[in-house]
Amino acid sequence: MGNVTVFVLLGLSENQNIEVLCFVIFLVSYMAIWMGNVLVIISITFTQLVNQPMYFFLNYLSLSDLCYTSTVTPKLLTDLLAKRKIISYNNCMTQLFVLHFLGAIEIFILTAMAYDRYVAICRPLHYTIIMSRQRCNEILAVCCTGGFLHSASQSLLITFLSFCNNNEIDHYFCDVYPLLKLACSETHSIGLFVIVDSGLIALVTFVILMISYCLILHTIRVYPAESRSKALSTCSSHITVMVLFFVPVLFIYIRPNTTFPEDKVFALFYTIIAPMFNPLIYTLRNTEMKNAIKKIWYHQVSL
Numbered sequence: 001m002g003n004v005t006v007f008v009l010l011g012l013s014e015n016q017n018i019e020v021l022c023f024v025i026f027l028v029s030y031m032a033i034w035m036g037n038v039l040v041i042i043s044i045t046f047t048q049l050v051n052q053p054m055y056f057f058l059n060y061l062s063l064s065d066l067c068y069t070s071t072v073t074p075k076l077l078t079d080l081l082a083k084r085k086i087i088s089y090n091n092c093m094t095q096l097f098v099l100h101f102l103g104a105i106e107i108f109i110l111t112a113m114a115y116d117r118y119v120a121i122c123r124p125l126h127y128t129i130i131m132s133r134q135r136c137n138e139i140l141a142v143c144c145t146g147g148f149l150h151s152a153s154q155s156l157l158i159t160f161l162s163f164c165n166n167n168e169i170d171h172y173f174c175d176v177y178p179l180l181k182l183a184c185s186e187t188h189s190i191g192l193f194v195i196v197d198s199g200l201i202a203l204v205t206f207v208i209l210m211i212s213y214c215l216i217l218h219t220i221r222v223y224p225a226e227s228r229s230k231a232l233s234t235c236s237s238h239i240t241v242m243v244l245f246f247v248p249v250l251f252i253y254i255r256p257n258t259t260f261p262e263d264k265v266f267a268l269f270y271t272i273i274a275p276m277f278n279p280l281i282y283t284l285r286n287t288e289m290k291n292a293i294k295k296i297w298y299h300q301v302s303l
Contacts, residue, residue: 004167005089006167007169008086008167008168009079009171009173010085010168010170012076012172012264020081023077023081026073026076030077033065033272033275037065040058041062041063042296043283043289044062044292046296049288054116055288057140060140061109062279064102064105068106068271069272072095075173085172097152098151099173100154100198103147104151105147107202108147112140117216117234118215121231150198154194157190162183162184166182167182172267173267176198178259181259187257191257195254199250202253202254216231217235237282237286241274241282244269245270
């Protein structure tokens, strides 16, 4: 472990006024994340939507969004008002593990949702057999196992590094590349592993997702206008979420062991902005979700 027992997070900015402004924006965003995702979870869990595979996965996507952003945002909010932003070595390693674990689960769930849409549109006659509840549970288990293996392997390698004198992390949370930059042991091989482990997982997943949506678009071109419009609406929601999440992740992890000042801004997209917009994207453009929310609220008002 070396001599370092605590790390100093340099945060988003050295300007106090900018940090106060960021605090207000991110506090509102964090409240919106909780309200939006809890609304989605309640609307799916307490209505018939929970029996449909797409909403089964959306339910878990919202749950992982809540946990994922809560790994970073509360600490960020307290740090924005603090003079000195400190995180202990153990808390730093825990944050790194949990963040990559939940982030990988999110990527795999988005892939599962794309697969569900592909089966629903390209193989509709076999849909109920292929996407049975047992199959959905199995896919979810694979998502969690994949997330754990990805995160555990990466976090384990970081714990073998020595941190000697410099303990200032130029970020607002503990991530792999900023930690590799601080290490006083050899990091080249670990840097290559991170590209394969994080970068390639994201890139391969993104390519698979894009291919599946191209196949879907190819299939629906012969559909009647109304069916085509419904399929396009669902797929465009998924594609929007994918772009919000994957583009920043690819920007950060698909390159060699280097850090840029812009990394912090790009990281905001997948730690705060995507979890905030996911419920909006899935509810505003989805008639079934809107009806479920109305049903829940109508029931509450009646009571």
